[in-house]
Amino acid sequence: MDFTVFAQQIANGLVNGMAYVLIATGLTLVFGVLRIVNFAHGEFYMLGAYITYFVGTLLGLDYIAAAAISAVVVAGLGIAANRLIFWPLRRDHEFTILLSSLGLALLIANGGELLFGADPKYVESPFADEVLDIGTVTLTQQRVLVFAAAVVALIAVYLFIRYSRFGKMMRATAQNPNGAALTGINIKLVHAYTFALACGLAALSGALVGPTVMIFPTIGNWAVLKGFIVVIMGGLGSVTGALFAGLLLGVIESLGGGYISLGFMEAIGYAMIIAVLLWRPHGLFSTARGLR
Amino acid sequence: MFGRRTLLAAAAALALTIPLAGTGAHAQQPPVRIALIGPMSGTGAFEGQLGLEGAQAMVAVINAKGGVAGGRKIELLTYDDKGSPEDGVSAAKRAMEQDNVDMIVGGWFSAVALSMKEVTRDKIITVMTSSQHPKVTEEGHKYLFRLNATSAMMSEFYSKAICERIKPKSIAFMNVNDDWGRLELDNYTKLLTGCGIEVKGHEFYNRTDTDFTTALTKLKSLNADAIYVAAINTSQGATIYRQIKQTGYRGKVIASAGNMNPKLVELSGNALEQVYSASPFTEDGSAPSLKPWLEQYRKSYKNEPSFIAALGAQAVQTLAFGVEAAGGDPRAYDKIAAALKSQEVPTVMGTLRFSDKGQANQAIHLVQIQKKQIVSVRD
Numbered sequence: 001m002d003f004t005v006f007a008q009q010i011a012n013g014l015v016n017g018m019a020y021v022l023i024a025t026g027l028t029l030v031f032g033v034l035r036i037v038n039f040a041h042g043e044f045y046m047l048g049a050y051i052t053y054f055v056g057t058l059l060g061l062d063y064i065a066a067a068a069i070s071a072v073v074v075a076g077l078g079i080a081a082n083r084l085i086f087w088p089l090r091r092d093h094e095f096t097i098l099l100s101s102l103g104l105a106l107l108i109a110n111g112g113e114l115l116f117g118a119d120p121k122y123v124e125s126p127f128a129d130e131v132l133d134i135g136t137v138t139l140t141q142q143r144v145l146v147f148a149a150a151v152v153a154l155i156a157v158y159l160f161i162r163y164s165r166f167g168k169m170m171r172a173t174a175q176n177p178n179g180a181a182l183t184g185i186n187i188k189l190v191h192a193y194t195f196a197l198a199c200g201l202a203a204l205s206g207a208l209v210g211p212t213v214m215i216f217p218t219i220g221n222w223a224v225l226k227g228f229i230v231v232i233m234g235g236l237g238s239v240t241g242a243l244f245a246g247l248l249l250g251v252i253e254s255l256g257g258g259y260i261s262l263g264f265m266e267a268i269g270y271a272m273i274i275a276v277l278l279w280r281p282h283g284l285f286s287t288a289r290g291l292r
Numbered sequence: 293m294f295g296r297r298t299l300l301a302a303a304a305a306l307a308l309t310i311p312l313a314g315t316g317a318h319a320q321q322p323p324v325r326i327a328l329i330g331p332m333s334g335t336g337a338f339e340g341q342l343g344l345e346g347a348q349a350m351v352a353v354i355n356a357k358g359g360v361a362g363g364r365k366i367e368l369l370t371y372d373d374k375g376s377p378e379d380g381v382s383a384a385k386r387a388m389e390q391d392n393v394d395m396i397v398g399g400w401f402s403a404v405a406l407s408m409k410e411v412t413r414d415k416i417i418t419v420m421t422s423s424q425h426p427k428v429t430e431e432g433h434k435y436l437f438r439l440n441a442t443s444a445m446m447s448e449f450y451s452k453a454i455c456e457r458i459k460p461k462s463i464a465f466m467n468v469n470d471d472w473g474r475l476e477l478d479n480y481t482k483l484l485t486g487c488g489i490e491v492k493g494h495e496f497y498n499r500t501d502t503d504f505t506t507a508l509t510k511l512k513s514l515n516a517d518a519i520y521v522a523a524i525n526t527s528q529g530a531t532i533y534r535q536i537k538q539t540g541y542r543g544k545v546i547a548s549a550g551n552m553n554p555k556l557v558e559l560s561g562n563a564l565e566q567v568y569s570a571s572p573f574t575e576d577g578s579a580p581s582l583k584p585w586l587e588q589y590r591k592s593y594k595n596e597p598s599f600i601a602a603l604g605a606q607a608v609q610t611l612a613f614g615v616e617a618a619g620g621d622p623r624a625y626d627k628i629a630a631a632l633k634s635q636e637v638p639t640v641m642g643t644l645r646f647s648d649k650g651q652a653n654q655a656i657h658l659v660q661i662q663k664k665q666i667v668s669v670r671d
Contacts, residue, residue, distance in 0.1 A: 005513045012505040079603035118337030119595075120527035122559045129561065131540055138540040211503045214559055218335065222502055257506040262497055263469060263507070275511075 004136040009258040010251060011134075015143045018150040022205035023223050024230035024242040025157060026198030032276020033174045033194045033236025035094070038084055039101040040055045041202055042224030043108035046217060048074050048203025049115055049210035053123045063125040065129070067207035071200045079192050080198025085193055105220065112217035123210035146208045153204060154243065161239070170194060174237070229269040235283025245284060248272075317436035317466055319535035323367035324360060324615055324622045326608065329389035329408070330421075335499075336401060338526060338555070339380045339600050342402055344370060346601030347376035349589040350640075352468060353581075360612045361620025365455040368608075369393060369429035373404050375421060380404035389654040394622035397607040399438070400600075402472060416627050417614065422600060424472060424550065432649040435625050437632060439606050441572060441654040442590045443475050446549040449656045451483035451554055451571040456546070457658065460544055464511045466532060467506075467522040476548060496534075500523070506531050518544035518617040524551055530559035537563045551657065554596030557664055563579070564661040572641050572654040573599035574668040580642045581609065606639040613637045618642045619633045 026043045051070035055061055061069070068151040085104055089097050127141035161167035172180040173190045181187050202223070206215075213219075230249055234241025249269055276284060313669060328347055331340035373380035380398065388411075396412055398502045399405030405428045412418040413433050420428055424446065429438045441449075450664040454460070463484060467473035473496060481491050489507030492514040495507040511519055519536060525528035529551065538547055545563075549570035557564050575586065585605050589597050596660055610632065611622075617631030618624040618649045618652040629650075637644040644652045658669045 002513060007508060008509045009506060012509060016503060016505075065574065113333065113337065116343055118340065119555060120530065120559060122530065122561075129534070129538060129563075133540075140538045154355065213531045216335075216338075216527050219502065222500070254506045258510055262495055262501075262507050266498060281600070 005258070006022035009254045011041070011137045011139055013251035013254030014247060015139065015147050015250070016254065017247040019149045019205055019209045020151065020226045020230050021243050021246030022108075022150045022201055022208070023105040024234070024246055025154065025228040025239055027224075027227045027233045028234070028237055028239060028242045029157075030196055030198045031231065032239075033170050034086070034090075034191060037094070037098045038178065038198075039098065039222075039224060040081065040105040040108060040224070041198070041227055042220030043112075044078060044199040044202035044220075045206040046112060046215070046220040047077065047108065048166050048206030048214045049123060049211075049219065050112065050206075050217075051203070052207040053215065056124055058128050063123075063127075064210070067204065070207050071203045072162055073195055074203030074206075074271070075196040075200035078195040081199070082191055082195040086195070087188065088090040089240075090191070091216075092163050104225070109218055109220055118217065122214055123207070125211035140220055142208075142211050146212065149204070149208055152241075157201070162209040166190075166193060192273075196262065197262065206234050214273045226269070229273055231283075232273050233284055235280075235285040238283060238285040241283055241285030316557050321362075321364045323365040323390075325367045325369060325393045326394045326610075326611060327369050327371055327373040327384075327391065327393040327398075328604070328607075329373050329383045329387065329396060329623065330400050331375035331404075332370065332372035334374045334376075335525065339400060339422070340375075342553075342598050345589065345593045345595060346585075346597075346604030347397065347608050348604075349592055349601070350585055350605035352592070353584050353588050354608070354612055360615050362620075364615070364620060366608065366612065370460060373398065373400075373402055373408075375404065377403050377407035380408040381411050384408050386552045388412070388416055395419070395611050397421065397604070397611070398601055399428065402428065405438075409433060410628075412436070417611065417622075417628055419610055421603045421607055422550075429647075429651040433627050435470060437610065437646055437652065439610070439652050440550065442651065443472060443479065443655055445654075446485060446656060447476070447479040450549040450658075451480060451487070453568070453570065453658045454484060454546060455487035455489065456543065458518070458546060460489060460516070460546075461493050462490040462516045463518045463520055463546075464492045464514045464516035465520045465522065466507065466511060467494060467496055467520075467537075468524065468528070469496035469498050472524065473522050475531070480520065495597075497528075499528075501528065505539065506530075508532070508535050508541070512541045514540050516543060518546050520546045522548040522551075524548075524568075524648040525561065526553065526556050527528040529556050531573040533563040533567070535562040550599065552659060552661075552666055553598040554602065554666065555598070557661055557666060558596075565664075567661050568669075569659050569666075570656050570660050571599050571666070572656050573602040573635070574657050574659060574666070576668060577641060579638065579640055579642050581599075581638060585640050604642050606641055606644070609639045610637055610644065635661065 030036050030038050048070050052066045055066040055069050129143040132139050169185045230246045234245030253265050256268045330343050351368050355365050363435035371383035373383050396418045400422045402423040402425035405420045405423035417435045422440050424443040426442045467477050545567045547567050547569040552569035552571050614632050615622045618627035633646050642655050659666050660669050
């Protein structure tokens with residue numbers, strides 16, 4: 001076996017996997033804290049990429065600033081979506097919420113097609129075509145950035161949930177919403193910033209992955225699919241689970257595609273879900289209800 | 293529904309009741325109604341939009357000159373096939389049965405063309421556009437015409453250019469995993485091996501893939517002199533060309549025939565510089581109708597004129613020519629079909645000749661990307 005190719009495939013897999021982790025973290029937060037399965041999560045990823053594109057081309061800002069603005073704007077849109085759809089429905093049946101999120105996904109995706117046009121676009125980044133040689137492995141600066149920025153964002157999210165006052169309120173809400181409300185925690189506020197955090201992360205991943213591929217209004221489908229595979233594998237509501245499952249999925253896809261067949265790459269994710277659900281029905285890292 | 297006779301009677305009655313209407317004395321003739329069925333939504337939406345724009349620009353050019361056959365305007369009705377055979381079939385049925393159109397333009401994707409042609413078979417003049425699958429015209433329906441060259445015609449021309457002009461010592465293929473991508477691999481493996489080019493290997497990617505680094509890492513490790521990319525979808529194509537450079541591959545890149553367009557060049561950045569392709573459409577062509585169409589297109593749309601748009605224009609021209617030749621009756625299908633099969637049809641991409649099975653002999657040119665422009669390579 002050619003070691004150079006092997007190392008390259010592992011590196012490809014880790015970068016792709018880290019992007020999955022970033023998408024899945026928001027998805028798992030919303031589920032873990034609010035018990036909401038948000039099918040529209042991928043659309044916030046799409047919006048993140050598009051807003052980065054438009055801020056870059058229309059306002060002429062540089063890529064990093066555009067990505068940051070996009071994350072903030074989409075976090076705001078997340079709050080709006082929560083206020084208009086998920087908060088009013090919080091006492092309804094889970095299926096009602098799930099179907100509403102599906103409706104929201106279709107609305108945003110088709111609205112995007114009308115607003116942004118059907119033609120594919122490319123998010124310009126100064127790092128996209130600059131190649132870095134790390135030993136025998138070749139990566140573009142952008143792909144290194146995807147990995148590094150995701151690591152920073154995940155550490156920040158972890159510290160936030162673990163140590164900040166808001167994070168503690170989130171964990172309390174995850175464990176028992178009624179109990180949390182009784183102790184004086186503002187559940188409405190927890191809803192709002194959980195959505196802001198989740199959608200901001202989705203947008204950040206869209207902004208980071210954008211320059212490595214082309215963007216078009218239906219890329220959200222891809223994002224939410226990968227996100228769900230990772231979340232189910234890692235355990236619904238588990239942030240550490242999402243981290244390991246995402247990286248694992250990325251590497252296994254890349255090795256499977258590289259050494260078995262590319263045709264199987266898509267199937268690998270689904271096969272892994274089945275295997276995990278048979279072996280550990282609550283996901284790899286799931287123990288009990290709550291946010292971990 | 294009202295027949296044309298009732299409509300004419302109604303129009304005549306209307307003309308009588310308004311004696312002062314118009315100074316031209318004769319009543320306005322009914323328009324020739326053409327259904328344009330294409331992917332207006334879904335992953336092929338951009339290609340559908342280009343085709344529609346091209347057709348609309350040509351309709352505008354023809355109508356501005358007074359229409360066809362002494363004053364009949366062309367009216368274009370749009371239908372969405374979503375790039376799927378089922379939706380293509382139902383759109384064709386709707387166009388024929390509900391909207392009672394005179395003629396149909398469709399078949400941007402082979403899969404849609406193959407199932408749609410069974411609905412329109414021997415019932416209505418149908419022009420298939422960009423589909424390349426040989427079977428679209430192979431079975432020889434009476435009223436069916438296809439504009440694009442088949443993949444066999446394309447590969448025969450392009451393989452010669454690859455062997456004689458691009459001259460790689462070895463080649464590897466990066467093809468989309470569908471009927472067309474597999475056909476391409478078979479064709480070119482045979483043709484290129486024939487002129488002494490070593491085929492080092494191939495990868496098939498999926499139509500839903502967004503990242504190609506895994507496949508390209510494998511292809512790069514084969515150390516082939518050139519990588520041939522068979523991609524129809526513009527967004528996938530652009531990602532592949534960029535990622536080929538990003539993996540550090542420094543060999544030649546060859547783009548599949550018939551899939552080069554200005555949007556792809558724009559999206560691919562510098563990754564397509566010096567890359568060859570083959571295309572029936574070049575902006576510097578010499579057809580007389582090319583210039584007015586290009587002007588109209590640029591005036592109306594912000595996209596750059598492309599092969600797909602030119603096919604839309606060509607479809608409208610073909611139908612207009614047929615109606616003209618049949619003396620202005622868009623329902624004289626036998627006459628129109630006979631005229632199209634026996635006469636040369638002048639279009640934006642040069643003169644077309646249709647075979648007895650309705651296949652056009654589209655002229656193909658070798659093109660190269662130079663300074664982000666698609667230019668034709670002439671000897």
